[in-house]
Amino acid sequence: MRCAYVESQDPEEPLRGLRVGDLPDAGPPLPGWVRVTVRAAALNQHDLFSLRGVGLPVDRLPMILGTDAAGVLDDGTEVIVHSVVPSPAWQGEETLDPRRTLLSELHPGTLAEHVWVPARNVVPKDPALSWTQAASLPTAYLTAYRMLFDAAALRPGRTVLVQGAGGGVATAAIVLGRAAGLRVWVTSRSEARRALAVDIGAHDAFETGARLPEQVDAVVETVGAATWSHSLKALRPGGTVALAGATSGAMPPAELNRIFFRSLRVIGTTMGTRAQLEDLQGMLLATGARPVVDDVVPLDGVGGALARLAAGDMFGKLVVRPGA
Incomplete structure (x- = not known):
């Protein structure tokens, strides 16, 4: 599976450890997880933190980057991925779980052709939103x-x-x-x-x-x-x-x-709940507001886009199209 991943970490030069290439798709890590074919994935500061070694232990490398995505389930349903993954036994608001993780911290992230997520972590995508717009929402x-x-x-x-x-x-x-x-x-x-x-x-x-x-x-x-x-x-x-x-x-x-x-x-505050992601999409549909996107790049362009993010040389979201 083609993806962008962390091979090694460097606090001063984070992009040195970035690789774009093939890693095996290990399949669902737990029962009840579903596969999403990624149509678009947005970049975030979190990706740079991972490359610097913040929040991602070295024993989990290589790790596929990315927290945000919009894509298609195997049954054809178009979805937005909610990236906050609570621990299996947690009850209540997922952002308050002390053991919660984001995609790309414990489980592989979204800068790939496919990503596996818990079934509860997908929100149906309204067709009025483009893939690029939908992928900009989750973080x-x-x-x-x-x-x-x-x-x-x-x-x-x-x-x-x-x-x-x-x-x-x-x-x-x-x-x-x-x-x-x-x-x-x-x-x-x-x-x-x-x-x-x-x-x-x-x-x-x-x-x-x-x-x-x-x-x-x-x-x-x-x-x-x-x-x-x-x-x-x-x-x-x-x-x-x-x-x-x-x-x-x-x-x-x-x-x-x-x-x-x-x-x-x-x-x-950090991130938001799945219910709030649904409400956010509803707000955009009701008001006509849409995410501001600076640029859309193919998977091979992740390095250049992350360099822009690190330099603050963008206005709005940088989005990746893994299949482009």
């Missing part, structure tokens, strides 16, 4: 959906600040926030990215760290150390930081005095 767009409407509990008319225009989650938050009737502001160091953010739905865009016209109800935070202080200062009293990443570093000064004195809420 970035699902994370943004949960941040906006679960962690921050935002309602139409509220104001949200999205830190760091251009990344997958930030771009998704702009698209979904605008579609939901939020007032969406965004920050970026890049003038070009600020303009693109406005093009896809942001009401206004500001320099990173800039003083805003007024304080906001919530902040979508995935940048971390570089923007954390600004996120706290931007919030109105009682506001919420929805936190799902820290690409610039995870240990900024906590500023606990600001948090407790202004009754701020900091809500950590």
Whole structure:
């Protein structure tokens, strides 16, 4: 089976360990798993983490990369893959299972001709979504959906600040926030990215760290150390930081005095549930909003696309078509 996989890991030069080639398809690891023929798979920072050795033990190599996919079951059903795999005995919300994994951590991932997943981890794909659009949903767009409407509990008319225009989650938050009737502001160091953010739905865009016209109800935070202080200062009293990443570093000064004195809420969240993935697809169908896709590449183009992701040289999702 042709796939993109981690052969070795290097924290400084992660792409050195990337290979595109053939690995055997071992079949279903457990009863009740189904095979998905992958039509499209999106790239994420998680793929770079795996190549750096973060979250993927060396004794599991070689490991096929990829958490996101849309494809076809053996019976012809078109599906979107939900990549959060709870432990077999877990009962309850899958994201709260301490032993949960994502595809490509314990079980082979989606950057392949086929992927095996638990039957409960597939959501029927509506034909109104293209393969590329559907494959963009399970990580970035699902994370943004949960941040906006679960962690921050935002309602139409509220104001949200999205830190760091251009990344997958930030771009998704702009698209979904605008579609939901939020007032969406965004920050970026890049003038070009600020303009693109406005093009896809942001009401206004500001320099990173800039003083805003007024304080906001919530902040979508995935940048971390570089923007954390600004996120706290931007919030109105009682506001919420929805936190799902820290690409610039995870240990900024906590500023606990600001948090407790202004009754701020900091809500950590990761990915989302299968039910929320269904709701996310329903939202796109109802509003007409669609994922922003920067580029679509064949499997042989994964290395170049991951290099762009590592450099932050993209706006929106990078998607792979394994059969192309």
